[in-house]
Amino acid sequence: MAAVHPGQHKSFSLPPARERIDRAAYELFSRHGVRAVGVDAVVARAGVAKKTLYLYYPSKEKLALAFLQRREALWTQAWLQEGVNRRARRPADRLVAVFDLFDSWFHRSDYEACAFIRVLFEHDDPAHPIRKSTEDHIRTIRDFVRQLAEEARVRDPDGFARQWQIVMMGSIIAAYAGDRDAARRAKKLGVLLLADAGIRSRSRARI
Amino acid sequence: MAAVHPGQHKSFSLPPARERIDRAAYELFSRHGVRAVGVDAVVARAGVAKKTLYLYYPSKEKLALAFLQRREALWTQAWLQEGVNRRARRPADRLVAVFDLFDSWFHRSDYEACAFIRVLFEHDDPAHPIRKSTEDHIRTIRDFVRQLAEEARVRDPDGFARQWQIVMMGSIIAAYAGDRDAARRAKKLGVLLLADAGIRSRSRARI
DNA sequence: CTTCTGGTAGACTGATCGGTCTACCGGGCA
DNA sequence: TGCCCGGTAGACCGATCAGTCTACCAGAAG
Incomplete structure (x- = not known):
């Protein structure tokens, strides 16, 4: 040994x-x-x-849970979080950069939409471990957004992050249903949200 | 005979x-x-x-297609469209009323989310008849929104409807992932969108 | 009365599912 | 040399899937 x-x-x-x-x-x-x-x-x-x-x-379920972990490492962290941090410095600009990343994502020919949402819909029992795990991963993404919102000095970071995530997820669905320009539309929504929160984002003029 | x-x-x-x-x-x-x-x-x-x-x-697939038709009749038309038409008269108010309807929907103990989105995610082949059907039904909902947007004299009714639907679908997912107040947040987003389009909705003061 | 029709109950087929098991193999190490 | 170990190939199990089929039954019509 x-x-x-x-x-x-x-x-x-x-x-x-x-x-x-x-x-x-x-x-x-x-x-x-x-x-x-x-x-x-x-x-x-x-x-x-x-x-x-x-x-x-020991089971397919454990493999699925491990997959969700890997998805968070590769998609949420390595792609989304590092992506927006690389694209912009100011927190408000980083928030908007989410939709710039989404735009290139939606235009990929192998666009696969969000695995967390997909797997969430596969399990209607709220107590199922896989479903609870997807909700955790979705919450993790929202925590990242809220962190940026706090840094941007938004009034209600939690409410702001929840609205921001509504736009994120909605655009993911819209793109999967055929609207490949959904990220551009979502970006406009994001800029509106930031303006309403009293934040001026650098990207506003670029729209 | x-x-x-x-x-x-x-x-x-x-x-x-x-x-x-x-x-x-x-x-x-x-x-x-x-x-x-x-x-x-x-x-x-x-x-x-x-x-x-x-x-x-003749097959489960045809039964599924018939189900989607029935869903459009019962959910899209009888519940959503007739619901907003009953709740408000002015087109802008009818648009906002979508999220009032959603609010009561999200708070039902048997909230089941959107069947079109759910079935859309079940089929990754864009050429599959069931997937194409779900995209059709999603487009039908957007057509209804665009009709209201036109009546409300919104500048870009198509773009507006697509943004509005992003908020609708995003809130449906958020509610299914646990945020039962997603409709209230989505309503704020809708009012922002209307204001940006130069429309003043009666519901603004009520938020 | 018989006959036709629309329906029930449920066995059955072949494929596929998650999961287990046996038999085997090759490289590193004592 | 011989053994251990991580791995392969694939048969196998019971359950479930979509879909078919036989046998039967009740009521209405001629």
Whole structure:
């Protein structure tokens, strides 16, 4: 028994098998949802034996929860949060930059919409762990928006963040239903909201 | 062979069996979506033989399309459109009344969110007939909003309607994710939009 | 009376689901 | 050399899926 953690490879990285499973689950669940994708499809895409998947995850549900975690790491944090922080400095401009990011997202040919909303709709039982997890991840996004709102000295940061997120989610649906310019329309709404909150955003003139 | 239309009962009404099927499908598909509900569940709830369902509908897909039609009749027309027309007279006030209706909807204990959005997310293939149908029904709702926007003499009725629908759909998701006051927040957004379009709504003072 | 019709009850098919299990394999290490 | 271990390939299980089929039944019509 060597002094390595269980599940840890000798090269001090995750076993390639597990990483391939996580990646395959991410690609399939992001695009098609959890219900529509069977474990056989995940296993086939990962190029892995079924038993290997069940070595790392005791059930499909746990795999789905891990997928939602990964979605938060890759989408919410690495893409959305780092994206807006890179695009602007002032908090109000960072808020508006959300919709600039959305605009490029909506125009991707493989636009897959929001996995959290998609999986949220797959479970109508409010007590189901997967549903509660999606609500947590949606709340995390709102917390990020509220943080920016506080930095921008908005009057009611919580109410502002909830309104902002309504516009975010609504534009995601609109884009998925065919309106690829939904981000541009959402941006106008955002600028209106900021103006109403007494904040002047630099991006206003650019519309 | 009597002179009655095929499929028509002697009492000049739809056969009770078919009506029970449609009602059962409506209740189940509205709440849980199409994918999550099996035909056996529909049949059981309707108290009908499986063969009877397949007498009226050649496949589950056709049943789902009929359900979406019924949803438009009951939700879009009878509930939403007639509701706002009853609540207000001036077009701008009717627009705002959408969110008053939403508020009572969101606070129902059996709030089921929007079936069109739910079913839209169930099908990622843009060419799938069910997905195209949901997009049609979403467009129908937007047409209704645009009609009101035109009557309210809004500058860009199409753009306005698309923004209005972004707020509508976003609030539906927010409410489903736990924020039961989403309609109140959406109403504020709507009033902002109307004010920006140069329209003064009567409901502004009431917020 | 018989016959036709619209319906019921439910067995059945083949596919697919999540999940388990056996048998095997190859590289590193003692 | 031989063993352990992470992994593969894939058969298998019971449940459920959409959809079909047989057998039966009640009421109205001729």
